Amino acid sequence: MTDEGRRNVRDLRRANRARLLRQLYFHGPLSRQDLIQATGLSSASVSNVVADLLDAGLVVEAGAVESEGGRPRILLRVDTSSFEVIGIDVGETRIRLERFDLGLGELAALDLPVIGGSLDPEAVVPAIAAGLAELRAGAAAPLLGVGIGVPGIVQHQPYAVVHGQTVGWDAFPLEERLREHTELPLFIDNGATTMAQAEMWFGAGRDVDSAVFLLLGSGAGAGVIADGAPFRGSTTSAGEWGHLNVQYQGRLCRCGARGCLEAYVGAEAVIARYAEAAQAAGSAGIDASDEEEALRLILAAAERSGREGEAARSVLDETAVRIGVGIADVVNFLNPQRVIIGGWAGLALAPSLLPRIREVVRAHALRLPYSLTSVDLGALGADAVARGAATLPVARLLEAGA
Amino acid sequence: MTDEGRRNVRDLRRANRARLLRQLYFHGPLSRQDLIQATGLSSASVSNVVADLLDAGLVVEAGAVESEGGRPRILLRVDTSSFEVIGIDVGETRIRLERFDLGLGELAALDLPVIGGSLDPEAVVPAIAAGLAELRAGAAAPLLGVGIGVPGIVQHQPYAVVHGQTVGWDAFPLEERLREHTELPLFIDNGATTMAQAEMWFGAGRDVDSAVFLLLGSGAGAGVIADGAPFRGSTTSAGEWGHLNVQYQGRLCRCGARGCLEAYVGAEAVIARYAEAAQAAGSAGIDASDEEEALRLILAAAERSGREGEAARSVLDETAVRIGVGIADVVNFLNPQRVIIGGWAGLALAPSLLPRIREVVRAHALRLPYSLTSVDLGALGADAVARGAATLPVARLLEAGA
DNA sequence: ATGACTTAGTTCGAGACGTGATTTAACCTG
DNA sequence: CAGGTTAAATCACGTCTCGAACTAAGTCAT
Numbered sequence: 111m112t113d114e115g116r117r118n119v120r121d122l123r124r125a126n127r128a129r130l131l132r133q134l135y136f137h138g139p140l141s142r143q144d145l146i147q148a149t150g151l152s153s154a155s156v157s158n159v160v161a162d163l164l165d166a167g168l169v170v171e172a173g174a175v176e177s178e179g180g181r182p183r184i185l186l187r188v189d190t191s192s193f194e195v196i197g198i199d200v201g202e203t204r205i206r207l208e209r210f211d212l213g214l215g216e217l218a219a220l221d222l223p224v225i226g227g228s229l230d231p232e233a234v235v236p237a238i239a240a241g242l243a244e245l246r247a248g249a250a251a252p253l254l255g256v257g258i259g260v261p262g263i264v265q266h267q268p269y270a271v272v273h274g275q276t277v278g279w280d281a282f283p284l285e286e287r288l289r290e291h292t293e294l295p296l297f298i299d300n301g302a303t304t305m306a307q308a309e310m311w312f313g314a315g316r317d318v319d320s321a322v323f324l325l326l327g328s329g330a331g332a333g334v335i336a337d338g339a340p341f342r343g344s345t346t347s348a349g350e351w352g353h354l355n356v357q358y359q360g361r362l363c364r365c366g367a368r369g370c371l372e373a374y375v376g377a378e379a380v381i382a383r384y385a386e387a388a389q390a391a392g393s394a395g396i397d398a399s400d401e402e403e404a405l406r407l408i409l410a411a412a413e414r415s416g417r418e419g420e421a422a423r424s425v426l427d428e429t430a431v432r433i434g435v436g437i438a439d440v441v442n443f444l445n446p447q448r449v450i451i452g453g454w455a456g457l458a459l460a461p462s463l464l465p466r467i468r469e470v471v472r473a474h475a476l477r478l479p480y481s482l483t484s485v486d487l488g489a490l491g492a493d494a495v496a497r498g499a500a501t502l503p504v505a506r507l508l509e510a511g512a
Numbered sequence: 513m514t515d516e517g518r519r520n521v522r523d524l525r526r527a528n529r530a531r532l533l534r535q536l537y538f539h540g541p542l543s544r545q546d547l548i549q550a551t552g553l554s555s556a557s558v559s560n561v562v563a564d565l566l567d568a569g570l571v572v573e574a575g576a577v578e579s580e581g582g583r584p585r586i587l588l589r590v591d592t593s594s595f596e597v598i599g600i601d602v603g604e605t606r607i608r609l610e611r612f613d614l615g616l617g618e619l620a621a622l623d624l625p626v627i628g629g630s631l632d633p634e635a636v637v638p639a640i641a642a643g644l645a646e647l648r649a650g651a652a653a654p655l656l657g658v659g660i661g662v663p664g665i666v667q668h669q670p671y672a673v674v675h676g677q678t679v680g681w682d683a684f685p686l687e688e689r690l691r692e693h694t695e696l697p698l699f700i701d702n703g704a705t706t707m708a709q710a711e712m713w714f715g716a717g718r719d720v721d722s723a724v725f726l727l728l729g730s731g732a733g734a735g736v737i738a739d740g741a742p743f744r745g746s747t748t749s750a751g752e753w754g755h756l757n758v759q760y761q762g763r764l765c766r767c768g769a770r771g772c773l774e775a776y777v778g779a780e781a782v783i784a785r786y787a788e789a790a791q792a793a794g795s796a797g798i799d800a801s802d803e804e805e806a807l808r809l810i811l812a813a814a815e816r817s818g819r820e821g822e823a824a825r826s827v828l829d830e831t832a833v834r835i836g837v838g839i840a841d842v843v844n845f846l847n848p849q850r851v852i853i854g855g856w857a858g859l860a861l862a863p864s865l866l867p868r869i870r871e872v873v874r875a876h877a878l879r880l881p882y883s884l885t886s887v888d889l890g891a892l893g894a895d896a897v898a899r900g901a902a903t904l905p906v907a908r909l910l911e912a913g914a
Numbered sequence: 915a916t917g918a919c920t921t922a923g924t925t926c927g928a929g930a931c932g933t934g935a936t937t938t939a940a941c942c943t944g
Numbered sequence: 945c946a947g948g949t950t951a952a953a954t955c956a957c958g959t960c961t962c963g964a965a966c967t968a969a970g971t972c973a974t
Contacts, residue, residue: 117524117528117552117553117961118524118930118931118960118961118962119521119524119929119930119931119932119959119960119961120930120931120961122519122520122521122524122930122931122932122960123930123931123932126519126931126932141951142951142952143950143951143952150519151519151932151933152932152933152934153933153934153951153952153953154932154933154934154935154952154953154954154955155931155932155933156952157952157953157954158931158932158953161953177940177941177942177949177950177951178941178942178949178950179941179942179943179948179949179950180940180941180942180948180949180950180951181939181940181941181942181949181950181951181952182940182941182950182951183950183951183952184951184952263847263878263880263881265880273879273880275878275879275880318746319746320745320746332845336738336743336745341738341743342847343722343738343846343847343848343881344720344721344722344847344848344849344884345847345880345881345884346847347844347847347878347880347881348845348846348847349845350844350845350847350878350881351845353844353845353877353878354756354841354844354845355758355837355840355841355876356757356758356760357759357760358758358759358833358834358837365878367840367875367876367877368876369876431760432760435757435760438757438769439756439757439841442749442752442755442756443734443750443751443752443753443755443756443845444745444750445665445744445745445746445747445748445749445750445752446745446746447746473769474757474769474770474771475755475769476665476677476749476752476755476767477675477677478665478667478675478677478747478749479665479745479747479749479752482746482747519932520931520932520933520959520960521930521931521932521958521959521960521961522932522959522960524931524959524960524961525959525960525961528960528961543922544922544923545921545922545923553961553962554961554962554963555922555923555924555962555963556923556924556925556926556961556962556963556964557960557961557962558923559923559924559925560924560960560961563924579920579921579922579969579970579971580920580921580970580971581919581920581921581970581971581972582919582920582921582922582969582970582971583920583921583922583923583968583969583970584921584922584969584970585921585922585923586922586923
């Protein structure tokens, strides 16, 4: 039904240029011969299109492969220094800005703490603007654009508006507000989706084309990749994994509903549940300055014997069970080739909970989709959201082929 | 990452031919002028491509539109009599075969009861073969193919194998087995997906491009449409809505897990739950020869006063609540523009339960995705599965443009 | 009835593209 | 340095879409 697509011969060339560029970006360096093999185009066309790309400065020669009796193959690669991009992770506990080259090699980074643990959108805009200015100062190549991952649903109408129901962002016009501070192209998307894109390009999803990436931080979300591309639903709100209902009339979630997964498995929820359990057990609970430390203390407590350890182990076990059930839902409903757990809280919790999580998934998923999937940890660490945000302008470039 | 797509100028023509054919199929009859508007192609190209389609016999002239001072526009439409297709619904309670013209107008139908309420795959194959032979007898045009909707997960490896965990089909090689009886092209897919396709083309999804269709029969499944096309996951198992976990350690589901939605909302589950409730209340329960009658009796009982009515109302109310929660999950996670309830049980239950279902969805869904969606009844009735199956060969024709 | 006007559809020449065949380039071996 | 081998560029050809010119088929005023 979409009215996009090739119409005339020039669109055809654009598509073929994009195809070669993409191949070189993800599998380069390659020779022209390799490109013929990989794309099915004729040698004449590959020569022509490569000449285009060389002229545009997007691709450069990268040495030659040693000859085996004939003319040696000249290798080609994307010139990663031809453009730079900026990726921003607007998290509930901090804002992280990073500058990358076109190949997503990190060039500079900046961490801004969120003041008072509250993500006031009115404070976020000037913070990002200042960070952007600082990062741009060192750039050695034109900036392709700025990608931003946010903790909420993004609606393009046509300028990005963010609905962060759980962090108090009510239809905040982030794109328009940032537009006052910069003329750079802006790409705003849900943070879980950007994380998913980063893991697909460079991490745990490199070798599949359908996967679900769980972002466990203060809350819980997911990025869904289908057929190699982000699945966004009719707005971009697909992937609100944290608000699957796992318990009828269960715990109250900060979204206002009862029984959401996020009310059990996000860092905020785990900490709250531990506080309740500790109180019930008559022990002291924990005293931490922030969520990351609190989570570390709970994990440490679980190693100890006695009532305190018992409470921590029980809270963590239920966390694993709820995550496992949530993953089984995803496996049954979306049939991904892989489920990847990421986010700072996910990366902190999963190493010790993974066996239990897998056990629960096995018990609750249908046999066939279960047999075709696996549950693993993210490969990129906690900066995957910012890195994935930076892939957005690059993806645009690869699609356009210029 | 996909390696499909246009390469040379002939592929370009094929794509444009497909584009025009598709436009005529869904929005015809149209004049060449309308096609220029709709596709953005030049008048010259439209003339050429239309000439192709006329030569191929796929399109015919269909009168003219009255002139407004100039030469009248000649209308074009797809010749629906140029091909016929067969669609088959393999349901848990019956097998339905239908023959259609290319425009999915029904030409003939055949209903085969499932003997003994058990869907033995070894009995299904000869039944389908016999039904096919009977239906083909009356065909007046070449048969484009046979589409089959089945109650289970379909894996193409490369011939369709059906995993119907809840009906006891264990990797049944349906395509190979049917191949022994017919040389017609076979298109096998999950029944919920075919129903979704039918509703998208001709029913409740005509004006959107992202929707979820719930198939409530003996069990419960869903067909997911994203960007106008069926979402199939890495195999075709996406959409196993009935096995979302809605209650930790809840009722035992026939899939073997506990707390699946299907253990609460499928006809089989509703009848079982009513039997338990009636027994607990000391009333007689129901005595019906099949599931459809049983469901009717329960709905009728809910209209009566007294303990019996009370039990029925309570069972139906929980059914509505569970369906509502299951829909809220879908709304949050996939962000569809519409959620449509279909299937014979869904169509029987939903009229009376819809207000309660909507109330529960509202309470459990996030505000934004809730505000962008609606929950409604299917528009095509219970033969949507067979009709949707028949769309599969047609979809192939429209994609190929010849 | 006639001719001016209007709109629909076709034809024509130009420009762009991809392809297979041919030619040129660059290396190796003896 | 000649003969062989493989890579890359070039050429001639066919196909495509497009804009413009042209033909077809109506209406309307006179």
